[in-house]
Amino acid sequence: MKPGGILVLLAACLAACSNEARTIGPAMPQTLPSGDADPRIGAYQENAYQVSQGRRYFAWYGCSQCHAEGGPADRDLTDGKWRHGGGFAQVYASVASGHPEQDFVRRIAIEQLWQITAYVRDLPTHTAEKRYRLLVDQKGEAQGSSWNGPQ
Amino acid sequence: MTPDPARMDALDATWKDKPGLWGFLTTVDHKRIAARYIVTALLLMFLAGVLALDMRWQLSVAENTRMGPQLYNESFSLHGSTMLFLVSVPVMEAMALWLVPLMLGTRNMAFPRLSAFSYWLYLGGVLTLWIAHALDITPDLGWFEYPPLSGPSYSPGHRADIWAQMITFTEVAALAASVNVAATILKMRPPGMTLARMPVFLWAMLIASLMTILSMPAIMLVTSMLISDRLVSTHFFAPAAGGDVLLFQHLFWFFGHPEVYIIFIPATGFVSSIVETFSRRPLFGHNVLVLAILAIAALAFGLWVHHMFAVGLPRLGNDFYTGASMAIALPAGLQIFCWIASIWSGRVVLHTPMLWIIGFLATFVIGGLSGVMTASASLDLQLTDTYFVVAHFHYVLVGGAMFPLFGAFCYWYPKATGRLMSERWGRVAFALIVGGFNLGFFPMHVLGLMGMPRRVYTYPAEMGWEWLNQVATAGSVIAVLGGLVFVGNALASYWRGAPSGPDPWGGSTLEWACPSPPPAWNFAYTPRVSSLTPMWEDASRIAVFDGIAVDRREVLVTSVTDAVPVYRQKSASPSIWPLVAAAAVSAMFIASIFTPWAIAAGLLPIGAALTGWFWPTRARATSGPLRARS
Numbered sequence: 001m002k003p004g005g006i007l008v009l010l011a012a013c014l015a016a017c018s019n020e021a022r023t024i025g026p027a028m029p030q031t032l033p034s035g036d037a038d039p040r041i042g043a044y045q046e047n048a049y050q051v052s053q054g055r056r057y058f059a060w061y062g063c064s065q066c067h068a069e070g071g072p073a074d075r076d077l078t079d080g081k082w083r084h085g086g087g088f089a090q091v092y093a094s095v096a097s098g099h100p101e102q103d104f105v106r107r108i109a110i111e112q113l114w115q116i117t118a119y120v121r122d123l124p125t126h127t128a129e130k131r132y133r134l135l136v137d138q139k140g141e142a143q144g145s146s147w148n149g150p151q
Numbered sequence: 152m153t154p155d156p157a158r159m160d161a162l163d164a165t166w167k168d169k170p171g172l173w174g175f176l177t178t179v180d181h182k183r184i185a186a187r188y189i190v191t192a193l194l195l196m197f198l199a200g201v202l203a204l205d206m207r208w209q210l211s212v213a214e215n216t217r218m219g220p221q222l223y224n225e226s227f228s229l230h231g232s233t234m235l236f237l238v239s240v241p242v243m244e245a246m247a248l249w250l251v252p253l254m255l256g257t258r259n260m261a262f263p264r265l266s267a268f269s270y271w272l273y274l275g276g277v278l279t280l281w282i283a284h285a286l287d288i289t290p291d292l293g294w295f296e297y298p299p300l301s302g303p304s305y306s307p308g309h310r311a312d313i314w315a316q317m318i319t320f321t322e323v324a325a326l327a328a329s330v331n332v333a334a335t336i337l338k339m340r341p342p343g344m345t346l347a348r349m350p351v352f353l354w355a356m357l358i359a360s361l362m363t364i365l366s367m368p369a370i371m372l373v374t375s376m377l378i379s380d381r382l383v384s385t386h387f388f389a390p391a392a393g394g395d396v397l398l399f400q401h402l403f404w405f406f407g408h409p410e411v412y413i414i415f416i417p418a419t420g421f422v423s424s425i426v427e428t429f430s431r432r433p434l435f436g437h438n439v440l441v442l443a444i445l446a447i448a449a450l451a452f453g454l455w456v457h458h459m460f461a462v463g464l465p466r467l468g469n470d471f472y473t474g475a476s477m478a479i480a481l482p483a484g485l486q487i488f489c490w491i492a493s494i495w496s497g498r499v500v501l502h503t504p505m506l507w508i509i510g511f512l513a514t515f516v517i518g519g520l521s522g523v524m525t526a527s528a529s530l531d532l533q534l535t536d537t538y539f540v541v542a543h544f545h546y547v548l549v550g551g552a553m554f555p556l557f558g559a560f561c562y563w564y565p566k567a568t569g570r571l572m573s574e575r576w577g578r579v580a581f582a583l584i585v586g587g588f589n590l591g592f593f594p595m596h597v598l599g600l601m602g603m604p605r606r607v608y609t610y611p612a613e614m615g616w617e618w619l620n621q622v623a624t625a626g627s628v629i630a631v632l633g634g635l636v637f638v639g640n641a642l643a644s645y646w647r648g649a650p651s652g653p654d655p656w657g658g659s660t661l662e663w664a665c666p667s668p669p670p671a672w673n674f675a676y677t678p679r680v681s682s683l684t685p686m687w688e689d690a691s692r693i694a695v696f697d698g699i700a701v702d703r704r705e706v707l708v709t710s711v712t713d714a715v716p717v718y719r720q721k722s723a724s725p726s727i728w729p730l731v732a733a734a735a736v737s738a739m740f741i742a743s744i745f746t747p748w749a750i751a752a753g754l755l756p757i758g759a760a761l762t763g764w765f766w767p768t769r770a771r772a773t774s775g776p777l778r779a780r781s
């Protein structure tokens with residue numbers, strides 16, 4: 001094969017993995033994941049933008065108030081140990097239905113739950129410095145209890 | 152001064168590149184390298200122009216759905232970054248690479264291999280940005296990517312890294328070219344060309360190069376800090392951890408403002424050359440022109456904050472930078488008056504290059520006036536981030552730099568190709584581009600005053616912006632059509648144009664003394680200069696020196712102020728190492744988007760390539776501490 005052909009092929013392969021894709025506005029899921037093999041999972045878990053949206057909702061909905069890094073082991077989400085299972089559907093269920101008092105199923109839109117799940121599952125793959133750096137930029141945003149309604 | 156054939160054969164044998172691909176890859180001929188630079192930049196200008204048309208299409212109707220917000224963001228980011236970093240700055244350096252040795256009557260640049268390295272690295276930057284674009288990793292935050300938006304938190308993925316690293320590429324390339332140009336102008340002028348007898352063009356290129364050397368480090372620093380924030384989680388731009396987001400803006404604009412003059416000052420060099428030749432008189436106010444360029448260059452480093460009037464700096468600071476920004480209108484105005492006076496008092500010949508100068512004067516003055524308006528901090532609070540700014544910077548960039556560039560292209564085209572471009576099609580292209588541009592961009596001032604923000608992908612019909620946007624789109628289409636005519640003319644004339652001879656315009660400076668196209672060795676003898684317009688003294692009998700080798704690559708080095716011959720310098724031969732070194736540097740730059748270890752690991756291949764590059768060709772010394780011991 002000619003070098004040009006190889007390049008085109010390489011380009012096509014790289015383009016196929018849509019890690020960088022960025023769609024603004026609601027995308028697919030309006031329903032819960034059907035299981036850990038739901039074909040929609042990749043578009044969230046493997047996508048940088050969706051994971052980062054999850055991080056913002058994580059702070060906005062006040063998740064970070066209890067789930068601080070280095071906190072009690074049962075609340076530390078960064079250690080890669082999942083007490084209720086680490087599959088996508090399992091973590092989704094822990095977020096949505098595992099917090100009865102907060103009533104997240106009703107309060108958080110389904111797509112946002114997908115993004116939050118992807119973010120939470122992404123956490124253990126980064127260093128502590130990186131996680132801190134990502135959160136520190138968001139300090140200026142209204143989060144959890146510091147949110148006092150739409151401006 | 153016509154050399155005898157035996158001498159030309161000897162020079163050919165010494166200076167000609169090897170034929171074929173190997174010669175192409177190893178060449179250190181400044182003309183070949185510069186031509187590559189120019190062709191690459193023009194190609195990119197075409198691509199970025201297509202993006203611009205696409206954006207104009209999107210904006211021509213309210214609530215248009217041709218593009219969504221993300222695609223629009225990517226389009227203006229790619230358009231702006233390409234036009235500034237990959238077109239305007241490099242093309243000006245390329246013109247210097249091509250012309251400086253010819254105007255100095257010398258045979259090559261001071262650092263021939265550095266020219267080659269500069270181009271290959273620039274090409275690396277071009278490929279980085281545009282291959283990433285093909286892979287849908289297009290930067291989407293505009294041509295200046297401010298944190299925190301461009302920081303790790305709000306720009307996940309690698310789009311911002313691609314932008315930042317593309318800058319690193321082009322800045323290293325620009326530094327390499329600038330050092331080369333400055334050294335060549337300062338140390339390789341022909342005997343007799345004292346600083347006082349140096350044409351304005353060379354002053355412009357020298358000053359622009361020095362500005363590049365002084366301003367580029369700031370941007371390389373700041374984009375590297377951004378990458379390090381993103382890659383290894385430093386806190387330079389994280390206020391909540393003691394960082395400072397404004398630091399980015401200061402460092403960026405400490406480069407960014409001089410950059411517009413790094414683009415504009417070479418253009419003033421083109422204008423000066425063309426005005427002189429076509430007014431058929433030495434430039435009016437040579438010294439004023441040179442001092443004005445120097446003044447612009449100095450002031451340009453003291454007014455970057457006018458890009459930051461809206462970020463909430465202290466009032467007094469804003470006032471100072473308003474004053475400084477307006478002050479630059481003085482030297483700029485002096486220049487304009489000198490050119491007008493030259494035209495007024497000369498015998499003007501209106502060939503296409505000169506037409507472009509007329510187009511430049513008219514358009515640039517409008518851009519300058521809107522510049523004085525945006526320089527006022529109070530007014531700028533209203534104008535910033537509106538279409539008024541889009542109109543302003545296109546007037547200064549296109550009118551102030553691209554029109555002179557097109558004029559320069561037509562002016563030196565016969566020198567480069569030995570053929571004349573068609574005057575008729577040249578006029579058609581001129582009328583379409585200048586007319587279309589003004590039709591397309593003038594309404595944007597009004598749109599801005601009506602409140603249309605820049606960087607919006609659409610607007611509701613009730614705003615009443617629609618018909619002006621349609622006029623703007625129509626104008627852009629006309630201008631782009633003119634661009635196609637221009638390129639078509641250049642291509643057709645390359646094969647069919649009338650032969651031009653060495654000096655079709657009766658030019659004033661030395662480049663017109665060598666054959667068109669210039670041979671690999673440029674000049675058979677070293678010319679001796681006794682005035683600012685050597686070709687007009689007695690063109691048929693320019694005094695020349697012999698004594699520079701014919702059988703090996705050699706150039707004459709002269710003193711900085713008086714251009715007294717100092718010594719004969721060996722000039723580097725063709726080599727593959729600049730390409731290898733640029734490839735190694737490119738690999739390191741790209742890998743360092745993904746892992747910091749790339750910097751350490753990448754040093755090895757770079758070191759190896761540089762060792763090859765600088766491998767001594769001289770025999771070992773026979774005395775001293777490094778002498779060969781047997």
Ligand code: HEM
Binds near residue numbers: 200
């Ligand atoms: C026919 C030629 C051109 C057309 C039709 C055109 C059109 C446009 C349009 C529509 C935008 C986006 C405005 C917005 O929505 O904010 C833009 C932005 C820009 N253009 Fe052009 N342009 C042209 C040539 C050029 C040239 C030659 C240069 C530089 C030498 C240039 C430099 C820029 C820059 C720096 C931006 C700002 C990008 C940003 O906001 O980050 N343009 N242009």
Ligand SMILES: [Cu+2]
Binds near residue numbers: 407454457
């Ligand atoms: Cu400025």
